[in-house]
Amino acid sequence: MIRINPANIGMEGEHLSGEEDAALLDLSTFPQKIAPKSAVKYDLHASLAGKDLIVTGSAKVLLLSECAVCLDETEYLLAKKDICIHVENIPMDNFYDLTDEVRENLLLSMPMRIKCKEDCKGLCLSCGANLNKEKCTCKKSRKTAVKTENTANGEKTDWSALDQLKF
């Protein structure tokens, strides 16, 4: 739990940093297979504004995920730099648990799809080869097929083909 005692926050605010077990993230709801590879590290600054608690700072966790495109295992650093938590009318007589807010902040910066790299080439649809690592032969024939398609796509080519039929 990431807890703060509002009664202890001085004029300068209170610095709060440490690590939490990444199990708190609960990544099971994500469609991709994702597991934490490090603890959640947080570095926060808490201050009081009247009766309200303001917490700013950052949190990060290293994740191990399958690439959404090539399914290869890849590391992803999930980091939230501009956490801003605002709790109105903070009860001063008890510890306040910031864990849920930190979790939400981190999960909100989760990308829709984690990829091993921006230009991941993915898998060959015919033979399943990982095209980041190897060049398969079906890719070659597919390329040639695409080329022929492109040249045959123009109207001119279509008409000339018709002409050829007529003659």
Ligand SMILES: [Zn+2]
């Ligand atoms: Zn990939």
Ligand SMILES: [Zn+2]
């Ligand atoms: Zn292939």
